Amino acid sequence: MTGHPAPSGPCVVVAGGGTAGHIEPALALADAVMRLRPDARVVALGTERGLETKIVPARGYPLELIPPVPMPRKPTLDLLKLPLNVRGAVKQTREVLERVGADVVVGFGGYVALPAYLAARGRVPIVVHEANAKAGLANKVGAKFAAHVAAAVPDSGLTDAQIIGIPLRQSITSLNRAALRDEARRFFGLDPHAPVLLVFGGSQGARSINEAVAPAAAAFAQAGVGVLHAYGPKNSVAVQEVPGAPAYVPVPYLERMDLAYAAADAVLCRSGAMTVAEVSAVGLPAVFVPLPHGNGEQALNAGPVVSAGGGLIVPDAELTPEKVASLVVPLMADRARLAAMSQATLGTGRREADEILARAVLEVIKK
Structure with missing residues (x-):
């Protein structure tokens, strides 16, 4: 008689790459999820040029690399290439979400979060956290179709955000x-x-x-x-x-x-x-x-x-x-x-x- 496979807990995908300011809150959340649900799996999304390639594996979480989608602040050639870049990044991110069996995507802004939000839209529920006093472009997009929005401080520009501060490691x-x-x-x-x-x-x-x-x-x-x-x-x-x-x-x-x-x-x-x-x-x-x-x-x-x-x-x-x-x-x-x-x-x-x-x-x- 064969035993039933061990029930596997929820899969949480965190998207916060580039700088420590995006990565650290994502990993603090990951730690808190694992304390509340030891059977959960947490997978981090990142790009090969961000600090996450060092920080995430050192903290014991798997890292899936996707192409970065930099947000040009001024009209440049990069802006013309943006739709093409986004499409490729979204396609690859969607493949990652399907492969790991994502149950939710939690984004913290920056150039890893945008393709994650667009890949998850209509398929996997989205949670957005905004750390800064003024929300960036990626989180403004993500918040439009998120199941839950949280922010560190009031008046970040994201409406109906729950004000909670910033997730910090223990x-x-x-x-x-x-x-x-x-x-x-x-x-x-x-x-x-x-x-x-x-x-x-x-x-x-x-x-x-x-x-x-x-x-x-x-x-x-x-x-x-x-x-x-x-x-x-x-x-x-x-x-x-x-x-x-x-x-x-x-x-x-x-x-x-x-x-x-x-x-x-x-x-x-x-x-x-x-x-x-x-x-x-x-x-x-x-x-x-x-x-x-x-x-x-x-x-x-x-x-x-x-x-x-x-x-x-x-x-x-x-x-x-x-x-x-x-x-x-x-x-x-x-x-x-x-x-x-x-x-x-x-x-x-x-x-x-x-x-x-x-x-x-x-x-x-x-x-």
């Missing part, structure tokens, strides 16, 4: 910075007692941040402030060590973001939606330097934290070594102000978005 939302502080500082070779500024510019680093912060190393040293500076794998920085002062530690990339947050007393960073959400969830005061291009969404992303008193905004063009020395160094030396900002930023953070979205996704499958 290593961030459950982070006890105080308990990990000593271990984190040993890990990076930082002074155990000095205040520490964490500096990073997104997964690829940011040249303007590097050029403003590294030359201020002596000012940090004189003030007794340590620095952990992730300058980006494609960049380099030269820092003059000051003997006897707290260490200024430059690294190309932060594999252990949880330990970096635990080691720090404040951050200087871009204000991508994901970065703002993580920094708020762990309660770090922030000096935000919004990306100067795009549609201004980075400044909008930082707005709620700054209004609450948990952060400051410095426009990219104004970020100079002198500005860092006159604004950031005194802030790092003011422990009472840092503590007040930390409390304020914690009040803006949302820690349960991953689970809220996972329940909504499973509910859509049930229907």
Whole structure:
């Protein structure tokens, strides 16, 4: 007598490729789905040129590659080729959805999400999550025929969106910075007692941040402030060590973001939606330097934290070594102000978005 095949759970396809800002919420959702439904399967869609080729397999999820459909911001030749590119990408994505037996497609925007939405339309239910303060083109398209729409903040431009924050991985939302502080500082070779500024510019680093912060190393040293500076794998920085002062530690990339947050007393960073959400969830005061291009969404992303008193905004063009020395160094030396900002930023953070979205996704499958 043959046994029945083991019942296989739902198949959730996540589409969030390109940058860490799209990939990380997709993987946080994947983790939450697996906690709620251990019998589920999660498959990620991506392209061969995005960060997902490194991040997704490292987190233990299968990755299916599809052709990218870049969204031209201006009328160019690429715009004329778009219908053809889209058609090819949609056909290949549809084949992937059929092969893996997709029960739902969850998109997070960007050039992987658009072909996923178009391939799923009318065949597989769609859930859209918008992380930014202003929705991008792909999510505006997807939201038109989605079964459920969620957004990080109100007024993103997607009507009837459930406001839930951004799905964050548990290593961030459950982070006890105080308990990990000593271990984190040993890990990076930082002074155990000095205040520490964490500096990073997104997964690829940011040249303007590097050029403003590294030359201020002596000012940090004189003030007794340590620095952990992730300058980006494609960049380099030269820092003059000051003997006897707290260490200024430059690294190309932060594999252990949880330990970096635990080691720090404040951050200087871009204000991508994901970065703002993580920094708020762990309660770090922030000096935000919004990306100067795009549609201004980075400044909008930082707005709620700054209004609450948990952060400051410095426009990219104004970020100079002198500005860092006159604004950031005194802030790092003011422990009472840092503590007040930390409390304020914690009040803006949302820690349960991953689970809220996972329940909504499973509910859509049930229907």
